[in-house]
């Protein structure tokens with residue numbers, strides 16, 4: 001009986017997690033800097049990484065709709081199971097909405113995104129200062145909300161591991177190290 | 181009959197032609213609301229554009245005597261619109277335009293050459309931030325009723341004018357080439 005996520009699911013989960021922490025840190029850091037070539041460089045990297053995460057999240061969603069994740073432990077009350085599902089849906093929604101808002105913001109501000117300096121991503125919106133500022137607020141608010149949801153997500157995983165002592169955390173970890 | 185008609189027709193033809201050939205339309209009244217100066221450059225491979233909202237131009241242009249034409253364009257650098265307030269503020273500073281010390285950029289023609297097919301070439305001097313460079317500006321001229329429209333574009337190198345010094349002096353993030361595009365509408369005077 002396998003209770004682990006598939007290697008593809010694990011790889012996507014941790015790759016995206018790594019990129020997301022980098023993006024969050026970079027996003028908050030870069031936006032406070034005075035204008036400089038470094039700042040523009042960091043903005044470009046942030047946008048490239050953000051688009052990359054967006055594409056990885058699409059792959060991950062494709063995996064999710066074609067696979068059934070291992071069931072939640074039976075000791076979990078029904079409401080907690082529902083809450084866990086709702087939390088995961090919210091995480092997926094934010095992982096889609098945040099890069100989309102970033103892309104739309106960049107379009108509205110007139111800064112086209114050219115993925116890795118090579119592939120131009122079409123601007124969906126015309127240059128419009130007010131809309132750009134509004135979308136910046138949207139991007140920021142979604143990110144702050146995301147941080148709160150992430151804290152809940154990580155907190156829940158740790159609670160499962162250290163308090164409930166079930167396999168919810170370990171089944172997302174690389175199998176070799178933990179299950180001899 | 182015949183001998184009298186001929187000179188009359190000739191006189192009429194001449195009369196019809198005269199106002200146009202002797203003092204042809206000379207375009208000199210610049211219409212600010214139908215004129216625009218924009219710029220474009222590359223920032224890490226991404227094309228960025230902007231415009232100058234205020235400039236004045238004095239010009240006189242007679243399509244029949246283009247070599248006598250002249251133009252002076254003064255651009256109010258503080259009217260720059262780069263697309264973001266942060267950048268507008270940044271480029272006013274010392275390392276970019278140093279607007280407090282050099283508030284205007286000026287282009288002054290020295291000679292104008294007709295290339296045929298409504299195309300012209302204006303050689304002149306461009307002064308920005310206290311530095312003057314010779315430039316050649318190609319332009320087309322189109323008469324639209326009473327108005328004449330001059331359109332053209334040329335490329336300047338920001339490095340030639342020290343626009344963007346210090347941390348910006350390298351061209352890896354903001355490219356050296358800046359494309360300037362203009363459209364100047366002038367009405368014909370009498």
Ligand code: HEM
Nearest residue numbers: 023024027028031047050051053098099102103113140143
């Ligand atoms: C999941 C992916 C992403 C995450 C987690 C993320 C996170 C963040 C964070 C935390 C900030 C700082 C917010 C602030 O303080 O205003 C930020 C700013 C920004 N993000 Fe993202 N971002 C992502 C994707 C994108 C994408 C795809 C783009 C554009 C294509 C983008 C463009 C920007 C820009 C331009 C800013 C700076 C806003 C400003 O001018 O202050 N982001 N991002």
